[in-house]
Amino acid sequence: xxxxxxxxxxxxxxxxxxxxxxxxxxxxxxxxxxxxxxxxxxxxxxxxxxxxxxxxxxxxxxxxxxxxxxxxxxxxxxxxxxxxxxxxxxxxxxxxxxxxxxxxxxxxxxxxxxxxxxxxxxxxxxxxxxxxxxxxxxxxxxxxxxxxxxxxxxxxxxxxxxxxxxxxxxxxxxxxxxxxxx
Numbered sequence: 001x002x003x004x005x006x007x008x009x010x011x012x013x014x015x016x017x018x019x020x021x022x023x024x025x026x027x028x029x030x031x032x033x034x035x036x037x038x039x040x041x042x043x044x045x046x047x048x049x050x051x052x053x054x055x056x057x058x059x060x061x062x063x064x065x066x067x068x069x070x071x072x073x074x075x076x077x078x079x080x081x082x083x084x085x086x087x088x089x090x091x092x093x094x095x096x097x098x099x100x101x102x103x104x105x106x107x108x109x110x111x112x113x114x115x116x117x118x119x120x121x122x123x124x125x126x127x128x129x130x131x132x133x134x135x136x137x138x139x140x141x142x143x144x145x146x147x148x149x150x151x152x153x154x155x156x157x158x159x160x161x162x163x164x165x166x167x168x169x170x171x172x173x174x175x176x177x178x179x180x181x182x
Contacts, residue, residue, distance in 0.1 A: 016052035023105045033111035038155045042121025045128050049075065050108070063134060074131055076104050081127055081143055088145045092119050092152065118155045122148050 013021060017029060024030075029050045037043040048054045054071050062069045064080035076082075086103045093101055096115050101107060103123075111117045126143045133139040 014052060017050070020050060020052075020105065020108070024108045025106070026109070030108050030111045033117060037111070037117050037121045038159060039118055039121045039125060039151070041128075042118070042123075042125040045124040046108075046111075046121055049124070072105060075124060075127055076107075078127075078131075080134075081130060084143050084145075085123055085127065088123065088143065088148050089119065091145055092116075092149070115152065115156070118152060119148070122151050122155075 013029070021027065021029065031047075031050070034043060034046050034050065037046065045054070049071050052071065054074075056069065056071075056074075060069045061067065062073055062078055064078055065073065067073060067077075082103065089101060089103055093099065093116070098113065098116060101110055101116070107120055111120065123143075126148065130141045130143060133141045
């Protein structure tokens with residue numbers, strides 16, 4: 001099949017997406033890495049963040065920082081969670097033996113590391129929930145390390161359970177050792 005207008009079959013980032021690409025130092029947005037994330041709400045928020053399609057009111061002021069609210073401010077600059085978010089990320093990275101990662105927009109470059117990708121997605125989810133609880137219900141929520149760790153454990157257990165239900169037939173060179181691996 002020949003396309004009449006082949007130039008329309010290519011991805012052209014919007015100006016906002018170009019800002020993200022420049023900030024993270026990449027030529028492509030991390031869509032493939034986002035697809036692999038297991039936490040549904042976090043995956044959706046990361047996807048919307050990268051597409052510059054978060055459902056928010058534009059030209060509002062962040063109630064914590066008194067600056068114009070933007071997606072970057074919500075997730076990476078807001079004083080209401082920045083220190084806690086970094087401490088949680090440091091704790092999890094330390095537990096898994098990972099490298100220290102600074103919580104900023106360049107964290108999108110770390111979506112290809114299994115546990116880190118789900119940690120980032122969970123943090124996005126909890127930051128978004130915290131923001132919405134305050135903006136819509138005037139309820140102050142605190143992001144607790146234990147909450148993130150418990151959700152991360154559930155994600156990892158679900159992943160293990162999914163993988164353990166698959167049965168693989170292994171044929172050994174010596175037929176006496178053939179069998180099924182669960």
